[in-house]
Amino acid sequence: MSLPIIGKKVFVEVPSTTANLGPGFDCLGAALDLKNLFTIQRVEGNGERFELIMESTEGNHLRGGPENLFYRAAQRVWNAAEVEPFALEARVSLAVPPARGLGSSATAIVAGLVGANALINNPLSKEKLLELAIDIEGHPDNVVPSLIGGLCFTAKAASERWRIVRCEWDSSIKAVVAIPSLRLSTSEARRVMPKNVPISDAVMNMGSLTLLLNGLKTGKEDLISEGMHDKLHEPYRWKLIKGGLAVKDAAMRSGALGCAISGAGPSVLALCKEDLGKRISQAMVKAWESEGVASRAPLLSLQTEGSRWYPGKIVGSST
Ligand code: HSE
Numbered sequence: 001m002s003l004p005i006i007g008k009k010v011f012v013e014v015p016s017t018t019a020n021l022g023p024g025f026d027c028l029g030a031a032l033d034l035k036n037l038f039t040i041q042r043v044e045g046n047g048e049r050f051e052l053i054m055e056s057t058e059g060n061h062l063r064g065g066p067e068n069l070f071y072r073a074a075q076r077v078w079n080a081a082e083v084e085p086f087a088l089e090a091r092v093s094l095a096v097p098p099a100r101g102l103g104s105s106a107t108a109i110v111a112g113l114v115g116a117n118a119l120i121n122n123p124l125s126k127e128k129l130l131e132l133a134i135d136i137e138g139h140p141d142n143v144v145p146s147l148i149g150g151l152c153f154t155a156k157a158a159s160e161r162w163r164i165v166r167c168e169w170d171s172s173i174k175a176v177v178a179i180p181s182l183r184l185s186t187s188e189a190r191r192v193m194p195k196n197v198p199i200s201d202a203v204m205n206m207g208s209l210t211l212l213l214n215g216l217k218t219g220k221e222d223l224i225s226e227g228m229h230d231k232l233h234e235p236y237r238w239k240l241i242k243g244g245l246a247v248k249d250a251a252m253r254s255g256a257l258g259c260a261i262s263g264a265g266p267s268v269l270a271l272c273k274e275d276l277g278k279r280i281s282q283a284m285v286k287a288w289e290s291e292g293v294a295s296r297a298p299l300l301s302l303q304t305e306g307s308r309w310y311p312g313k314i315v316g317s318s319t
Helices: 069-081 104-119 126-137 143-148 186-191 199-218 221-227 234-240 244-253 274-290
Strands: 009-018 028-042 050-056 061-064 088-094 151-156 162-167 173-180 258-261 268-273 308-311
Touching: 009 104, 009 143, 028 104, 028 143, 028 173, 050 069, 069 088, 069 104, 069 126, 088 104, 104 126, 104 143, 104 308, 126 143, 126 162, 143 151, 143 162, 162 199, 173 244, 173 274, 186 234, 199 221, 221 258, 234 258, 244 258, 244 268, 244 274, 268 274
Parallel strands: 050 088
Antiparallel strands: 009 028, 009 308, 028 088, 028 151, 050 061, 151 162, 173 268, 258 268
């Protein structure tokens, strides 16, 4: 397979995601309409040359090198497609803030996979990209919806294969995501999890999950309210999120149908009907403010398209 010419460029849009939705620890995740935009280009140099330039809405310019998840993902594409690595530059316009529980790492993995694949004319199938993405991140509930969009339930079947079920989400249901200035890494949030849980907690989560999936499918508010409960990770993680329970309380008092930690936190997600979104958002921000934590709380919809790439104009000339 021939390498792309130097200067070949693609754009990749990757949505944010909320993982562990309610009782769906490590399996249920949804894509939301807040996205990172990556511009990826083959540049002069050998396969070890990689530079990631991040431009965030806060105006800071961060840089990353070959240790970045984006580059590790691109390498997995080159290995699987049996092409020689080549030098890359990636710029990301960052709307999904890092370490907030909105799948920012998943956007880097997915952009690395989709972008590297697109630059070599897409030899790898979407199924292969999904398999690589789950393998790189280690859990499926961010990377799967980030790649294919929508509400995704991903389970490792008894056959050891990953199986993905795309679930329905009634469009009347929206998500307010309160994003604090606090950061929390997934590894830290995983460290506080117990190795075993009581069987009664596991049974409760299975019941809640069934109610929630039916509620999201039909838009029935009582099913969503009864289903948005978790006993597998939240009881251990709330203590890592300063003011988190007060923010949840404020959302529920303002009419949210249910409220949960988004991913591993610290963002807090509330499900609601659109007309209550503004009130819930203001209440969540105010609750965090009284704990001395700055935040913002956008009202988001389900993003159903997943990641998309577009060809860019070729910059420069020689091969
Ligand atoms: N399911 C993962 C966890 C999501 O809770 O650790 C992290 O983004």
